């Protein structure tokens with residue numbers, strides 16, 4: 001048992017001393033950002049705090065089953081007063097997409113490499129498998145018991161951020177927290193089913209189309225997926241339906257990295273995934289994006305075949321660098 005980091009005590013004291021708290025997280029929220037915000041919000045409400053959760057983008061439909069999801073407000077600017085602001089899952093403040101946060105007391109809680117420590121209080125722990133791991137410890141430190149709703153929110157965060165317990169940073173701490181979650185009586189099988197067995201038929205069709213057109217580069221070590229608006233329309237999908245498809249090619253032994261080009265608006269969104277020591281975060285950072293070693297993303301404002309080739313060659317170089 002390691003002792004808690006000193007930041008945790010200071011964060012607890014700041015939250016216990018606050019009357020009004022704003023919670024937020026990154027643009028295009030994922031399971032970890034949503035689950036972490038909702039569970040911490042519920043804990044703070046149990047302590048009698050006035051809590052608001054404001055995100056820049058709405059949650060993907062997939063997460064509609066999350067308890068209290070409807071309490072999350074969507075805005076691009078924060079004007080109201082709060083005693084403190086908790087920013088979860090953001091390596092820099094601009095990841096929130098929100099204006100109006102600069103001059104406020106901020107508690108920064110994150111597990112992404114490269115966090116720039118923008119908070120008044122910063123708790124940055126890259127060894128956490130999900131931000132929800134840190135949030136679970138914070139809730140414990142605040143002395144608030146887990147309700148089944150909070151347990152569901154935290155479990156979704158951990159389940160999705162670990163790619164169903166497959167990615168890096170899964171440690172004994174992860175399972176200690178999951179043990180506490182399961183003790184509340186929630187059914188982990190039902191939660192997993194809501195996340196993974198509840199998609200649209202359009203998503204299944206789109207998966208087929210993407211894999212059918214998948215290209216293999218760099219001696220089959222890089223799988224390339226390409227999506228455009230016409231494919232979404234043909235499959236009868238919304239952009240929400242894309243979530244998670246990028247991981248599928250990693251199932252092949254030869255594939256060491258996946259590059260998913262999403263050409264569905266003015267800019268090109270690119271998702272990167274990799275196995276083991278192949279560091280796609282560095283590739284994302286070189287284009288102004290970020291993320292984790294095995295899961296990262298970037299945006300290219302003016303895409304062209306040259307920018308596509310540059311992404312692919314940097315991913316190939318990351319694979320070569322990882323080889324002994």
Ligand code: 5GP
Nearest residue numbers: 091271272289290291292295296297298299
């Ligand atoms: P995804 O490919 O699912 O959009 O993102 C994978 C991971 O990379 C997530 O942890 C996400 O937060 C991070 N990520 C994606 N896009 C960006 C970006 O533009 N900037 C930063 N800093 N992180 C990103």
Ligand code: MN
Nearest residue numbers: 032130131161
């Ligand atoms: Mn996360």
